[in-house]
Amino acid sequence: MTDGKKNRNLGVIPLREKGKVAVRGRIPAGVMTASQMAAVALIAEEFGNGEVAMTARLNVEIPFVNRRDAGEVAERLREAGIEPGSTGATLRSVVACKGTVCRHGCCDTQGLARAIEERYGGCELPRKLKISIAGCPNNCARVQLNDIGIMGRRFPVFHAADCEGCGACEKVCREGAVRVADGGVLYSEEDCIGCGDCVAICPEDAIGIASEGLRLYIGGRSGRVLQVGVEAEGLVAAEEIPGIVGRLLDYIRENAQPGERLGDLMERMGVDEVFAAAGMIPER
Numbered sequence: 001m002t003d004g005k006k007n008r009n010l011g012v013i014p015l016r017e018k019g020k021v022a023v024r025g026r027i028p029a030g031v032m033t034a035s036q037m038a039a040v041a042l043i044a045e046e047f048g049n050g051e052v053a054m055t056a057r058l059n060v061e062i063p064f065v066n067r068r069d070a071g072e073v074a075e076r077l078r079e080a081g082i083e084p085g086s087t088g089a090t091l092r093s094v095v096a097c098k099g100t101v102c103r104h105g106c107c108d109t110q111g112l113a114r115a116i117e118e119r120y121g122g123c124e125l126p127r128k129l130k131i132s133i134a135g136c137p138n139n140c141a142r143v144q145l146n147d148i149g150i151m152g153r154r155f156p157v158f159h160a161a162d163c164e165g166c167g168a169c170e171k172v173c174r175e176g177a178v179r180v181a182d183g184g185v186l187y188s189e190e191d192c193i194g195c196g197d198c199v200a201i202c203p204e205d206a207i208g209i210a211s212e213g214l215r216l217y218i219g220g221r222s223g224r225v226l227q228v229g230v231e232a233e234g235l236v237a238a239e240e241i242p243g244i245v246g247r248l249l250d251y252i253r254e255n256a257q258p259g260e261r262l263g264d265l266m267e268r269m270g271v272d273e274v275f276a277a278a279g280m281i282p283e284r
Contacts (some may be wrong), residue, residue, distance in 0.1 A: 025170015030058030154196030
């Protein structure tokens, strides 16, 4: 498994104002404690202009810091339990939607993000790599536009004997995969996207879980050039994800050219080879 080093000198971003920088702190799963928030506020008052910004990857930035004070600000963040970073050619902070607490969540997005961060967060790579986790097909984290995208899915099974034909499942299904007719349920596996909303809404517990897990997308990116990740076949258990990520990081480190993103590496080496290195098969 990859043992990529973590660079402790990252997290400082030059601003347009001469001599001023922003210092970025990694916030695992985008969740801070109240005491950490208070510490960040004090640091911003002392070393910045009192402002604190949140980044698109749910990290914290203290802007308008004098460049000469950047090291002290970084150390103060560490004292608060916040590691500076998520810049440069590294594994950037893992983005997680609030699926852990959201009523639509099909998986523990925040716990999975922390597990990946603890093992690989900030490790050095030929170029930056981004991972995003969405708890359901609502896809608030836009997983297909990340180098590695992870989405929770939950597929239903219907117990006809317990169904009272109330129609709650039909009303909640946006894809029309569930219809109630003649007091019974008609279910289309082809139309179902695995959001699991019908499972949660049934007042009689007449809908169980047929299967659930995580769907992966590899090789996506956003920015100036958009690239949609290739979907992997089947569902993966949460405990398998860190191993898959580790194998991909190893493959990238061994095969990527300097400055090459994962999607570009896939185009050069072939989708099947990259998926095989991760222990997966692309959806056909």
